[in-house]
Amino acid sequence: MKEFSDLIEQRIKKLEELRQMGIEPFGGTFYAENHASELQDKFNSSTKESLEESVVSCSLAGRIVSMRDFGKAVFAHIQDATGKIQLYFKKDVLGEKQVIVKKLDIGDIIGLKGQLFRTRTNELTIEVKDFVILAKSLRPLPEKWHGLKDIETRYRQRYVDLIVNPDVRQTFAQRSVIIKAIRDFLESQGFIEVETPMMQQIPGGATARPFKTHHIALGIDLYLRIAPELYLKRLLVGGYERVYELNRNFRNEGISTKHNPEFSMLEFYIAYRDYNFLMSFTEELISYVAHRALGTLKIPYGDTTIDLTPPWPRIPMREALLQKGVPPEVLNNREKAIAWAKAQHIEINEDATHGKILDEIFKERVEPELVQPTFIIDYPVELSPLAKKKQDNPELVERFELFIASREIANAFSELTDPMDQHDRFAKQVEAKKQGDEEAHWMDEDFVRALEYGMPPAAGEGIGIDRLVMLLTNSQSIRDVILFPQLKPEQ
RNA sequence: GGGCCGUUAGCUCAGCUGGUAGAGCAGCUGACUCUUAAUCAGCGGGUCGCAGGUUCGAAUCCUGCACGGCUCACCA
Numbered sequence A: 001m002k003e004f005s006d007l008i009e010q011r012i013k014k015l016e017e018l019r020q021m022g023i024e025p026f027g028g029t030f031y032a033e034n035h036a037s038e039l040q041d042k043f044n045s046s047t048k049e050s051l052e053e054s055v056v057s058c059s060l061a062g063r064i065v066s067m068r069d070f071g072k073a074v075f076a077h078i079q080d081a082t083g084k085i086q087l088y089f090k091k092d093v094l095g096e097k098q099v100i101v102k103k104l105d106i107g108d109i110i111g112l113k114g115q116l117f118r119t120r121t122n123e124l125t126i127e128v129k130d131f132v133i134l135a136k137s138l139r140p141l142p143e144k145w146h147g148l149k150d151i152e153t154r155y156r157q158r159y160v161d162l163i164v165n166p167d168v169r170q171t172f173a174q175r176s177v178i179i180k181a182i183r184d185f186l187e188s189q190g191f192i193e194v195e196t197p198m199m200q201q202i203p204g205g206a207t208a209r210p211f212k213t214h215h216i217a218l219g220i221d222l223y224l225r226i227a228p229e230l231y232l233k234r235l236l237v238g239g240y241e242r243v244y245e246l247n248r249n250f251r252n253e254g255i256s257t258k259h260n261p262e263f264s265m266l267e268f269y270i271a272y273r274d275y276n277f278l279m280s281f282t283e284e285l286i287s288y289v290a291h292r293a294l295g296t297l298k299i300p301y302g303d304t305t306i307d308l309t310p311p312w313p314r315i316p317m318r319e320a321l322l323q324k325g326v327p328p329e330v331l332n333n334r335e336k337a338i339a340w341a342k343a344q345h346i347e348i349n350e351d352a353t354h355g356k357i358l359d360e361i362f363k364e365r366v367e368p369e370l371v372q373p374t375f376i377i378d379y380p381v382e383l384s385p386l387a388k389k390k391q392d393n394p395e396l397v398e399r400f401e402l403f404i405a406s407r408e409i410a411n412a413f414s415e416l417t418d419p420m421d422q423h424d425r426f427a428k429q430v431e432a433k434k435q436g437d438e439e440a441h442w443m444d445e446d447f448v449r450a451l452e453y454g455m456p457p458a459a460g461e462g463i464g465i466d467r468l469v470m471l472l473t474n475s476q477s478i479r480d481v482i483l484f485p486q487l488k489p490e491q
Numbered sequence B: 001g002g003g004c005c006g007u008u009a010g011c012u013c014a015g016c017u018g019g020u021a022g023a024g025c026a027g028c029u030g031a032c033u034c035u036u037a038a039u040c041a042g043c044g045g046g047u048c049g050c051a052g053g054u055u056c057g058a059a060u061c062c063u064g065c066a067c068g069g070c071u072c073a074c075c076a
Helices: A006-020 A036-042 A048-053 A091-101 A151-156 A158-164 A166-188 A229-237 A275-294 A317-323 A328-332 A334-343 A354-365 A419-434 A445-452 A465-473
Strands: A057-069 A073-079 A084-090 A109-118 A124-135 A212-215 A220-224 A242-250 A262-271 A298-301 A304-307 A314-316 A374-380 A393-404 A407-414 A458-464
Touching: A036 A057, A036 A084, A036 A124, A048 A109, A057 A084, A057 A124, A073 A091, A084 A091, A084 A109, A091 A124, A151 A158, A158 A166, A166 A242, A166 A275, A166 A465, A229 A242, A229 A262, A229 A445, A229 A458, A262 A275, A262 A465, A275 A374, A275 A393, A275 A407, A275 A458, A275 A465, A298 A465, A314 A317, A317 A328, A317 A354, A317 A374, A328 A334, A328 A354, A334 A354, A354 A374, A407 A465, A419 A445, A458 A465
Parallel strands: A084 A124, A314 A374
Antiparallel strands: A057 A073, A057 A109, A073 A084, A109 A124, A212 A220, A242 A262, A262 A458, A298 A304, A374 A393, A393 A407, A407 A458
């Protein structure tokens, strides 16, 4: 059995031949002064004649992505971070060095100096005066016309995906723009970015199963955070009024087109404001980010167009259920809710609380319909152990979720600041945990202690960054917006 | 975890009811100093995902396994 394919052996042979010629194909350094798209843009309107008159020299480094060999002349395209440009290697110009051109392969990284001109077919091209090999590529790249399509290889070898699929590079460049826009917006509104523990002794702030690890020196188990919420609120107790954290959360749950075990989350907290304020704030934030990333608020997603122009409707959860034909008595009576859900063939957990059952019905009946941006507000209290109750109805909390493209994009509420109420709600969660609810919250005595010092009234929000990026880049899978998604080991 | 689909050359894919494994691109040799999916002539390249089974004979049929995709369930 061969260790390498013939194609790799051939390239290793070329590598050795180059070394015999005194050329080290990995040792070079080359500071290029230009980039492909910079040259393309700058000389876009320069004619063949004007380029001939005014000698334009340039230097460039990048990867050879195609070659056409004519014996004493060779055409190639080189690709750098910005784009592609054609190269022309000519024996008249390069002399003996033309021999080295014959040792070049598609995939090699070179640095070159040359002069711009236009070919007979009017393509802007660099006539190469001199070049160095900066890296010999030993593995053949995917085919020039069809590229790399195999989804598994694209995720496992993202580097190859990025080389050959420009739209993938584009998506991740946009991800960067989106995240920068979020930070810029928040900072313009007086927020500071903070970092709180990713390794927590008590994983809190969300309902999810955590990853567990162990610290040897301390002799304790630690959990990768499922949310930063409880630490960010401690910072409000400490006196900061506007804080945010934009970083990874970890949840030990299923993997799907919408879930990766590590995912990016924006959480921000603002003192002396409530959830009503946050709805307008969210409209501003997301429309700002969309405008920066896409230059428009009407964005294509799958088969539809989503219009992010504010304001977005605010619909109480109960009203949304009624609108979709859920009978009023289901909203007020747990047994009737169970009976109705069963009659409608909606799968529910019969031991669940009334609020949880309504949530199941909501996910089945309402969520798929929420394509255009919509705030669903006022959730049942038992779904939200960290949110503030509504003054006029203690069964509900001041909470909203934002849905776009049938997907939850944001979750926010007016924060519970009453330490005794918080303690009771933790106690209820601990009880649920004892009953077998693996995702119920833990008791966090220190968080309650922090609230006992007094936390200002505040509102907080979480936005799933990966899902927002999916929305704004028209991606159907979370793996298309995470550079290295989690996969099972090869073989 | 369940269901459905996929896995054949470096890449993209054919391969029908079982009968010696195919193409294009990429590669190699040669020709060609303005091509751009260059062209022309020739050549090489395969554990058909893995392991069993049925059969005279399996890429093809059956079973199991691995990995991936879609989807359902849980979740953000």
